[in-house]
Amino acid sequence: MENHEYSVGLDIGTTKIVAIVGRRNDRGKIEVLGVGKAKSLGVHKGIVNNIAQTISSIKAAVEQAESSAGVNISKVTVGIAGKHIRSLQHSDYIMREHPDKYITDDDIEALKDQVRKLVMLPGEEIIHVLPQDYKVDSEGEIQEPIGMHGKRLEANFHVVVGQMGSIRNIVRCVREAGLDMEALTLEPLASSESVLTKEEKEAGVAIVDIGGGTTDIAIFKDNIIRHTCVIPYGGGIITDDIKEGCSIIEKHAEQLKVKFGSAVPELEKDSTYVTIPGLHGRPDKEISLKSLAQIINARIEEVLEMVNTELKAYGAFEQKKKLIAGIVLTGGGSNLKHLRQLANYMTGFDSRIGFSNEYVSNDKSQQLKGPEYATSIGLLMESLKIRDKSEVNYTQEEVVEVKNTATEVDTTNNVTEKEAEAQVEKQIVEATKQKGGRLTFGQSILEKVKKFFEEVE
Numbered sequence: 210m211e212n213h214e215y216s217v218g219l220d221i222g223t224t225k226i227v228a229i230v231g232r233r234n235d236r237g238k239i240e241v242l243g244v245g246k247a248k249s250l251g252v253h254k255g256i257v258n259n260i261a262q263t264i265s266s267i268k269a270a271v272e273q274a275e276s277s278a279g280v281n282i283s284k285v286t287v288g289i290a291g292k293h294i295r296s297l298q299h300s301d302y303i304m305r306e307h308p309d310k311y312i313t314d315d316d317i318e319a320l321k322d323q324v325r326k327l328v329m330l331p332g333e334e335i336i337h338v339l340p341q342d343y344k345v346d347s348e349g350e351i352q353e354p355i356g357m358h359g360k361r362l363e364a365n366f367h368v369v370v371g372q373m374g375s376i377r378n379i380v381r382c383v384r385e386a387g388l389d390m391e392a393l394t395l396e397p398l399a400s401s402e403s404v405l406t407k408e409e410k411e412a413g414v415a416i417v418d419i420g421g422g423t424t425d426i427a428i429f430k431d432n433i434i435r436h437t438c439v440i441p442y443g444g445g446i447i448t449d450d451i452k453e454g455c456s457i458i459e460k461h462a463e464q465l466k467v468k469f470g471s472a473v474p475e476l477e478k479d480s481t482y483v484t485i486p487g488l489h490g491r492p493d494k495e496i497s498l499k500s501l502a503q504i505i506n507a508r509i510e511e512v513l514e515m516v517n518t519e520l521k522a523y524g525a526f527e528q529k530k531k532l533i534a535g536i537v538l539t540g541g542g543s544n545l546k547h548l549r550q551l552a553n554y555m556t557g558f559d560s561r562i563g564f565s566n567e568y569v570s571n572d573k574s575q576q577l578k579g580p581e582y583a584t585s586i587g588l589l590m591e592s593l594k595i596r597d598k599s600e601v602n603y604t605q606e607e608v609v610e611v612k613n614t615a616t617e618v619d620t621t622n623n624v625t626e627k628e629a630e631a632q633v634e635k636q637i638v639e640a641t642k643q644k645g646g647r648l649t650f651g652q653s654i655l656e657k658v659k660k661f662f663e664e665v666e
């Protein structure tokens with residue numbers, strides 16, 4: 210299988226590193242070809258703190274994905290999080306040289322490039338420049354300015370910023386693992402791709418991705434990204450609390466949290482205990498599930514208070530900015546029993562658990578159903594978007610090139626314009642067959658449109 214036929218998402222998390230290989234099927238859904246997972250040994254709270262261990266973990270996950278998919282992986286879309294991430298709002302504009310010509314993608318990119326030149330704090334670098342709405346001359350609140358005419362093009366932007374050192378460390382780990390980086394994407398944005406619906410983004414929703422080392426938040430309203438942030442606490446700190454509170458080893462603390470943990474102590478019985486085996490001949494230890502839930506509750510309430518603070522910072526409790534769709538909880542931490550009820554109580558918003566397999570067509574074994582795969586599937590979706598866009602651009606360039614060649618031939622042979630167009634189409638199809646026997650995404654759309662009009666005639 211050739212590289213252009215599939216895409217890869219690589220989630221470098223605090224507890225695990227996941228590589229997912231997939232492609233888009235004929236119905237537009239994702240077909241997962243292979244999954245690789247390895248324990249993350251060199252990442253703490255979303256930040257790489259051991260280069261060698263992180264490279265080793267990436268290689269292990271990628272090799273497993275290659276083996277299960279039967280392909281060679283060379284290019285990946287990578288997620289980034291960590292406590293160093295922050296966001297800001299910024300407005301900027303450009304004056305167009307030719308206002309008589311309509312606005313194109315090039316104008317939008319020129320405006321984005323201008324924003325990317327913003328001076329940040331020492332050691333910081335811009336990761337994302339996300340347009341929220343546009344203004345053309347005196348006309349504001351425009352969602353899509355392409356095709357319009359105007360001299361002054363202005364936009365409000367959501368700018369995501371991170372520490373240069375942390376970004377460079379991720380890039381280095383990926384490259385030294387023998388991979389090319391296709392794109393670097395903020396993890397809550399990737400998670401939102403895989404678990405949120407368009408209706409939720411329109412109505413107003415906050416995605417809260419509780420990972421091992423961080424809790425990532427992204428807020429959408431009117432289908433526009435409004436706020437992003439990373440809280441430096443996740444499921445890992447709950448495990449640490451259980452370890453200290455119950456005086457047990459980390460392995461047993463993690464198992465206790467996953468199998469018996471609850472976010473609401475009142476729903477646990479006083480008489481229910483679980484036995485932990487003693488170390489090296491020491492006596493077994495009995496732990497009350499109510500006491501376990503109290504330890505978990507204290508930390509998860511702290512995390513939810515921080516989520517509340519971010520919701521207030523955005524203005525989610527104001528009437529105009531109200532999140533009608535509430536909160537979507539995802540990430541491995543959202544598997545915690547009774548977390549949804551506690552989130553409802555503490556935030557005042559309705560919440561649901563966001564499962565990431567909605568867009569996956571071949572997950573019959575439910576392997577990817579868990580919310581812990583939300584980010585990695587979102588990164589795969591982002592990679593597929595990038596590939597689709599590049600194929601459309603490539604197709605357009607190819608059409609122009611073939612058309613120019615055909616025009617020259619046609620002029621020499623004095624054929625009619627209709628015959629020339631037929632000649633161009635034939636050459637495009639022939640060129641496509643030579644490139645692998647299948648039409649690209651953009652070409653397939655052109656073929657479907659052409660077939661539709663032929664049937665109408």
